[in-house]
Amino acid sequence: MNPAPSVIVFTVGSGAGYGLLAALGMLAALGLMPSDTAVVLAGFGLGLGLVTAGLLSSTFHLGHPERAWRAFSQWRSSWLSREAVAAVLSYLPATGLAAVLLAGGAGGALAGMLGALTALFAAATVVCTAMIYRCLKPIHAWHNRFTVPGYLIIGAATGLALAHALFAAFGEPAAFATGVAALAALAAGFLHKRAYWRFIDSTSGPATAESATGLGAIGRVRALDPPHTGRNFVMREMGFAVARKHAETLRRAALIGGFVLPAWGIAIGLGLRGPGGAAVAFAAAAVAVAGALVERWLFFAEARHAAMLYYGTASA
Amino acid sequence: MTSLPAAPPARRLGLVIDLDTCVGCHACAVNCKEWNTGGHAAPLTDTDPYGADPTGVWFNRVHSFEAGEGLSGRTVHFPRSCLHCDEPLCVTVCPTGASYKRAEDGIVLVNPDTCIGCKLCSWACPYGAREYDEDEGVMKKCTLCIDRIANETLPEIDRVPACVSTCPAHARHFGDLGDPESAVSRLVAERGGVDLMPELGYRPVNKYLPPRERRGCESPSEPERFPESGVSGFFAWVDRVLSR
Numbered sequence: 001m002n003p004a005p006s007v008i009v010f011t012v013g014s015g016a017g018y019g020l021l022a023a024l025g026m027l028a029a030l031g032l033m034p035s036d037t038a039v040v041l042a043g044f045g046l047g048l049g050l051v052t053a054g055l056l057s058s059t060f061h062l063g064h065p066e067r068a069w070r071a072f073s074q075w076r077s078s079w080l081s082r083e084a085v086a087a088v089l090s091y092l093p094a095t096g097l098a099a100v101l102l103a104g105g106a107g108g109a110l111a112g113m114l115g116a117l118t119a120l121f122a123a124a125t126v127v128c129t130a131m132i133y134r135c136l137k138p139i140h141a142w143h144n145r146f147t148v149p150g151y152l153i154i155g156a157a158t159g160l161a162l163a164h165a166l167f168a169a170f171g172e173p174a175a176f177a178t179g180v181a182a183l184a185a186l187a188a189g190f191l192h193k194r195a196y197w198r199f200i201d202s203t204s205g206p207a208t209a210e211s212a213t214g215l216g217a218i219g220r221v222r223a224l225d226p227p228h229t230g231r232n233f234v235m236r237e238m239g240f241a242v243a244r245k246h247a248e249t250l251r252r253a254a255l256i257g258g259f260v261l262p263a264w265g266i267a268i269g270l271g272l273r274g275p276g277g278a279a280v281a282f283a284a285a286a287v288a289v290a291g292a293l294v295e296r297w298l299f300f301a302e303a304r305h306a307a308m309l310y311y312g313t314a315s316a
Numbered sequence: 317m318t319s320l321p322a323a324p325p326a327r328r329l330g331l332v333i334d335l336d337t338c339v340g341c342h343a344c345a346v347n348c349k350e351w352n353t354g355g356h357a358a359p360l361t362d363t364d365p366y367g368a369d370p371t372g373v374w375f376n377r378v379h380s381f382e383a384g385e386g387l388s389g390r391t392v393h394f395p396r397s398c399l400h401c402d403e404p405l406c407v408t409v410c411p412t413g414a415s416y417k418r419a420e421d422g423i424v425l426v427n428p429d430t431c432i433g434c435k436l437c438s439w440a441c442p443y444g445a446r447e448y449d450e451d452e453g454v455m456k457k458c459t460l461c462i463d464r465i466a467n468e469t470l471p472e473i474d475r476v477p478a479c480v481s482t483c484p485a486h487a488r489h490f491g492d493l494g495d496p497e498s499a500v501s502r503l504v505a506e507r508g509g510v511d512l513m514p515e516l517g518y519r520p521v522n523k524y525l526p527p528r529e530r531r532g533c534e535s536p537s538e539p540e541r542f543p544e545s546g547v548s549g550f551f552a553w554v555d556r557v558l559s560r
Binding site: 001054061062063064065067068070071072073074076077078079080081084092120132135136137138139206207209211212213214217219220221222223224225226227229230231232233234237239305306307308311312 | 318319320323335337342345358359369370371372375377378379380381382383384387388389390391392394396405407408409410411412413414430431432433434435438439440442443444445448449450452453454502510511512513514516518524525527
């Protein structure tokens with residue numbers, strides 16, 4: 001599948017933003033959220049900023065961005081529509097929580113409730129994002145049990161890495177809890193990604209060139225002539241393929257950049273005090289987000305679409 | 317509304333494509349392009365039409381495949397267009413309601429005034445039937461020529477999709493596949509018509525008729541290919557030399 005930059009930035013940016021908001025919400029629910037004005041403004045500013053930037057980026061993918069409001073209407077059937085609704089609804093508890101914290105309500109019942117709601121809506125939105133891809137039956141690499149956990153884990157890992165960096169910068173004790181949680185999420189992401197790649201490397205979707213043409217009774221089917229000498233929309237959109245050699249390199253980059261380096265950085269940063277620790281934590285968060293961008297690019301580029309069976313691809 | 321019709325459509329209009337008689341002339345694809353670039357979904361935009369890399373929107377494309385090996389192998393021409401599925405994922409994934417399946421006849425359409433051009437429907441179609449119009453920023457697809465089949469200003473014989481009316485080999489048939497007594501349903505039953513990618517569960521309305529069994533062209537044995545010439549002497553010697 002064509003790895004459109006707008007969609008990669010959207011899913012990674014909003015995933016990290018919702019991960020950060022969910023981390024702040026959980027801390028508030030547990031009564032561990034700092035109430036310092038600068039921390040609250042920076043945390044919610046960064047979280048809501050990333051989410052907003054991601055959502056705006058997704059509109060660059062549209063042929064008619066000015067009609068984007070129509071996407072809120074079909075939540076009964078469409079995961080994309082559900083994602084849009086959940087994304088907008090999640091602003092309510094998040095901004096509410098920020099307001100309560102700024103008003104000095106940290107540790108109170110209201111902050112706890114809004115914190116839980118913020119985390120819940122953030123997770124629900126990321127699940128909806130993942131389900132947009134999970135529900136597409138023609139794309140075996142997405143239509144499987146790995147897709148939803150993958151989006152949740154990487155959202156949590158990047159969000160917690162950002163939360164850890166933020167708290168480390170302000171010298172808040174919450175840096176320890178978020179750092180440890182980030183390590184757990186990064187480890188889970190590493191294992192999940194390896195299992196996912198093993199799965200897509202060893203399995204194919206149910207459709208074959210024989211079933212796609214109904215000619216299996218005659219024998220093995222292979223493409224002889226394409227319909228046109230030029231390329232077309234379907235070939236450009238669904239026929240994007242990344243060379244095996246490059247995919248291997250990028251997988252290593254995603255594993256090391258997305259998980260291994262940030263985990264080492266956070267682990268080292270937890271043992272440091274002062275500006276050194278904060279600098280390492282910020283570098284770790286930045287590398288985690290960069291690794292997630294590579295991972296998301298591969299998520300698209302390595303996915304094969306059943307329609308390409310008509311254009312001579314061996315399997316989908 | 318991108319939820320599917322609550323009750324199954326009263327009629328299931330669609331095409332039956334005979335892979336035995338299709339000669340791969342592309343006339344259906346050309347006439348489709350010709351009609352639809354001025355029809356309901358018009359225009360079928362071409363980008364760089366006279367340049368080095370022309371590309372554009374087509375609702376119907378004719379592939380050619382080889383199936384089987386050796387003398388039992390076949391070359392099959394394979395027109396591919398929207399199958400107007402009973403379970404069209406392209407419709408239910410649409411976030412705006414622009415994609416819909418008509419309750420009265422099951423035809424799957426796009427409303428170009430509400431389509432936001434997110435292209436998700438094209439990802440949801442395993443048949444590669446939907447094509448994005450880069451110029452207009454909306455998705456386009458086969459309409460089953462809704463502007464012909466119910467068009468009372470056309471002579472009745474022309475109230476069929478453009479691809480069907482133009483096929484010189486009579487390889488394309490149009491009708492109600494929800495009516496077991498219709499001509500197309502009987503044809504499907506008689507010829508063993510099949511669904512494409514049935515394992516994905518889209519339950520396409522359009523059916524494909526597989527090529528008929530070959531008759532009278534079994535592999536000839538060696539004596540049949542080189543029969544005794546019945547001559548003797550010099551000519552028998554020439555025959556033996558040339559047959560070597």
